[in-house]
Amino acid sequence: MVSMYLSSMLFLLSGSLSCLVLSLLCLKSGQAWFIEWELLSLNSSSIVMTLILDWMSFMFLGFVMFISSMVLYYSGEYMHGDSNMNRFMYLVLAFVMSMGFLIISPNLISILLGWDGLGLVSYALVIYYQNEKSANAGMLTALSNRVGDVAILLAISLFFSCGGWNFLFYVENMPIIGSGGLLCGLVVLAAMTKSAQIPFSAWLPAAMAAPTPVSALVHSSTLVTAGVYLLIRFSPALEGRLSQTVLLLLSSLTMFMAGLGANFEYDLKKIIALSTLSQLGVMMSILSLGYADLAFFHLLAHALFKALLFMCAGAVIHSVKDYQDIRMMGGLVYHMPLTGMCMNLANLALCGTPFLAGFYSKDMILEVAFMSPINLVSFLLYALATGLTVCYTMRLVYYSLSGDFNLGNLYSISDEGKIMTNPMMGLSVGAVFGGATLAWLIFPCPYMICMSPVFKMLALIVSVIGGVLGYLLNLNAVNYNLNSLKYYNSVVFSGSMWFMPFLSTYGASKNFLGSGETYQSVGDMGWSEYYGGQGIYSFIMSSSKILQVFQDNSMKIYMLSFLLWVIVLVFVVV
Amino acid sequence: MSFLQTEVICHSRKVCSLYKRALRNLESWYDRRPMYRYRAVLLRARFDENKDVKDLRVAQQLLDDGEKELFSLIQYQPKKFPLSPGGVAYEREVRAPDWVLDYWHPWEKAFYPDYFAKREQRKKEYVEWWEKTYGKPAEQGH
Numbered sequence: 001m002v003s004m005y006l007s008s009m010l011f012l013l014s015g016s017l018s019c020l021v022l023s024l025l026c027l028k029s030g031q032a033w034f035i036e037w038e039l040l041s042l043n044s045s046s047i048v049m050t051l052i053l054d055w056m057s058f059m060f061l062g063f064v065m066f067i068s069s070m071v072l073y074y075s076g077e078y079m080h081g082d083s084n085m086n087r088f089m090y091l092v093l094a095f096v097m098s099m100g101f102l103i104i105s106p107n108l109i110s111i112l113l114g115w116d117g118l119g120l121v122s123y124a125l126v127i128y129y130q131n132e133k134s135a136n137a138g139m140l141t142a143l144s145n146r147v148g149d150v151a152i153l154l155a156i157s158l159f160f161s162c163g164g165w166n167f168l169f170y171v172e173n174m175p176i177i178g179s180g181g182l183l184c185g186l187v188v189l190a191a192m193t194k195s196a197q198i199p200f201s202a203w204l205p206a207a208m209a210a211p212t213p214v215s216a217l218v219h220s221s222t223l224v225t226a227g228v229y230l231l232i233r234f235s236p237a238l239e240g241r242l243s244q245t246v247l248l249l250l251s252s253l254t255m256f257m258a259g260l261g262a263n264f265e266y267d268l269k270k271i272i273a274l275s276t277l278s279q280l281g282v283m284m285s286i287l288s289l290g291y292a293d294l295a296f297f298h299l300l301a302h303a304l305f306k307a308l309l310f311m312c313a314g315a316v317i318h319s320v321k322d323y324q325d326i327r328m329m330g331g332l333v334y335h336m337p338l339t340g341m342c343m344n345l346a347n348l349a350l351c352g353t354p355f356l357a358g359f360y361s362k363d364m365i366l367e368v369a370f371m372s373p374i375n376l377v378s379f380l381l382y383a384l385a386t387g388l389t390v391c392y393t394m395r396l397v398y399y400s401l402s403g404d405f406n407l408g409n410l411y412s413i414s415d416e417g418k419i420m421t422n423p424m425m426g427l428s429v430g431a432v433f434g435g436a437t438l439a440w441l442i443f444p445c446p447y448m449i450c451m452s453p454v455f456k457m458l459a460l461i462v463s464v465i466g467g468v469l470g471y472l473l474n475l476n477a478v479n480y481n482l483n484s485l486k487y488y489n490s491v492v493f494s495g496s497m498w499f500m501p502f503l504s505t506y507g508a509s510k511n512f513l514g515s516g517e518t519y520q521s522v523g524d525m526g527w528s529e530y531y532g533g534q535g536i537y538s539f540i541m542s543s544s545k546i547l548q549v550f551q552d553n554s555m556k557i558y559m560l561s562f563l564l565w566v567i568v569l570v571f572v573v574v
Numbered sequence: 575m576s577f578l579q580t581e582v583i584c585h586s587r588k589v590c591s592l593y594k595r596a597l598r599n600l601e602s603w604y605d606r607r608p609m610y611r612y613r614a615v616l617l618r619a620r621f622d623e624n625k626d627v628k629d630l631r632v633a634q635q636l637l638d639d640g641e642k643e644l645f646s647l648i649q650y651q652p653k654k655f656p657l658s659p660g661g662v663a664y665e666r667e668v669r670a671p672d673w674v675l676d677y678w679h680p681w682e683k684a685f686y687p688d689y690f691a692k693r694e695q696r697k698k699e700y701v702e703w704w705e706k707t708y709g710k711p712a713e714q715g716h
Contacts, residue, residue, distance in 0.1 A: 083667060129666040209662075266651045267662075322656035322663040327605035404606060482603055485647060492650045 004089045005076030012069035019062035026055035045163050052106040060103050063300050064222050067307045068096045070423035071217040077419035095121040099222050106168040108156050119145040125214045126207050137206040144203040148193030155186040171237040187234050188243040195227030195280045198254045202504035208269040212314030220276050221303030228283045235292035248288035252381040255281025259388030264495030268313050268324050286365045289372050298361035304430035305349035305357050311424050312343035319413045331405035335413040340401050342424045349431045351390045357435035366459045367449045387466030394470030592640050602649035
């Protein structure tokens with residue numbers, strides 16, 4: 001019998017190849033298919049099921065399917081022996097289906113199905129392991145994404161005034177729509193939750209509680225890019241809006257915060273998650289400068305090498321028996337040369353090393369951003385974040401690959417079997433050639449870059465400084481005094497993502513839970529109970545008792561009422 | 575204190591506990607073994623300096639100061655063993671023991687009548703097999 005991981009891989013790989021070929025055809029001919037079924041027409045607003053099949057959706061779909069196929073094949077060994085392996089496979093396939101649905105939907109209602117499907121399946125994948133940590137992470141993930149779902153729902157209700165939900169028809173004319181500003185704000189909010197921008201960043205590193213193949217697919221290259229993809233489709237509507245300016249500031253801050261946090265993080269997967277967050281910030285910021293094509297280019301190139309990086313991290317974690325702490329690793333390049341090579345490749349691509357996948361997109365983004373009229377804060381954040389990316393990458397290389405062997409126990413560490421290394425090799429090809437190929441395909445005419453030599457060299461200079469610092473800061477003498485202890489507060493602040501996980505959980509729920517408790521003690525169990533349930537009960541009881549006395553046919557009552565009537569009549573007569 | 579203290583903990587035990595936690599904290603900060611050993615020796619020297627203090631008021635003060643110092647320098651991401659409480663792989667796969675099924679409510683069992691009927695039958699067969707193989711258990715006196 002063919003294993004499920006193998007059949008899924010073949011199915012997705014064939015789908016991926018078909019999509020990529022169709023994408024090339026669309027690119028070449030400039031065609032796009034728009035398929036529409038009208039389901040219901042209500043008050044001149046038609047509810048239609050719409051699919052858009054253009055080069056962009058085909059290409060993104062092809063990449064998603066390619067990465068999913070590699071990840072599913074990889075899972076065949078990574079998840080081997082797991083008691084719920086089939087459930088895992090079905091969940092990943094459901095995730096790919098939701099993602100596909102989102103990619104080919106140009107309609108806000110049908111996009112919600114894919115969007116919500118992603119939220120639901122990602123929750124199920126984060127809580128795949130049954131421990132408390134996963135439950136907490138899953139809840140944080142689901143609730144953070146729920147904010148975005150609500151924003152989409154509100155946007156749907158606002159779109160009603162346009163007479164349809166096919167946003168592709170309206171994005172060009174958004175300025176003349178009355179509630180256009182609010183609508184753009186809501187879509188940007190939704191995208192920010194899915195792409196984990198500040199202040200919704202806490203869920204992405206927390207979601208690393210999921211199995212590593214899930215992180216490779218969901219939390220690096222597909223789910224988190226859904227927000228970027230939505231904004232790419234919406235980008236014409238955002239031009240000149242307040243939401244665009246806010247997005248630029250928040251995405252630049254996210255980029256910087258994640259880069260800084262990764263330099264103080266010790267969990268291997270969380271370092272990579274923070275690096276994803278940083279790259280998402282890059283995509284969002286260039287998008288908010290109005291270059292949607294560059295954001296899409298970086299989205300695809302980043303997906304290739306980030307999935308590879310996660311796969312290598314998974315191989316390392318598998319090998320060192322579930323340790324994820326980089327302090328417990330080191331010298332792995334001698335024991336796992338193939339994984340080390342792939343990991344270095346992905347790391348170098350991430351840093352934007354010339355001619356690897358990240359170089360083409362990242363370098364172009366930086367140069368275009370430096371040419372744009374951005375403010376000084378955003379410019380500084382861009383430059384610092386670029387340096388920090390190389391810094392944490394070199395730190396990671398030192399700790400896990402080239403530094404001293406630091407593992408507590410000497411397990412038999414070696415490169416895993418072929419089922420794990422083959423997909424890594426497949427993605428390595430993508431990490432090397434993906435950027436150049438995409439650049440040739442997406443940009444037939446090169447971007448005109450015109451800037452002073454200082455600006456031209458800036459990206460290179462900050463990268464070199466970052467890399468040297470990242471490596472040298474970790475080469476310490478035996479009697480070295482840790483500077484981290486001298487600047488303890490700053491280190492804890494940076495290493496805890498500016499306390500965002502704390503603020504997103506305790507900070508967000510404290511006041512509501514507190515007011516709920518007050519309401520319960522004062523209202524439900526206080527005044528409302530005293531005058532409501534108990535008060536009405538005692539009033540009816542005492543009234544019934546009085547009525548009972550009247551109904552007992554007592555002689556005294558007759559005499560009393562006779563007397564009362566006599567008094568009344570006497571007063572009336574007199 | 576996250577647990578209910580049911581015994582008096584003597585001063586020396588508190589000092590030992592502080593020492594162990596301080597060592598673990600150092601291990602989390604100084605992640606290279608030689609660096610950690612160097613710091614551990616210095617820490618041991620600091621504890622040894624005051625090992626002969628007889629005045630318990632002074633000793634208590636030293637302990638309080640030590641606790642405060644440790645709290646002020648605690649690692650924000652302490653090293654954890656993956657399978658220990660707080661570790662990344664702790665309780666990933668929870669397998670409910672078989673006897674949990676015996677504690678299902680009859681209404682819950684009624685959802686799966688065939689399964690539970692077969693289960694009761696198997697239990698009976700198992701007891702029979704046991705008694706046949708090892709004999710009946712001795713009567714328990716009250």
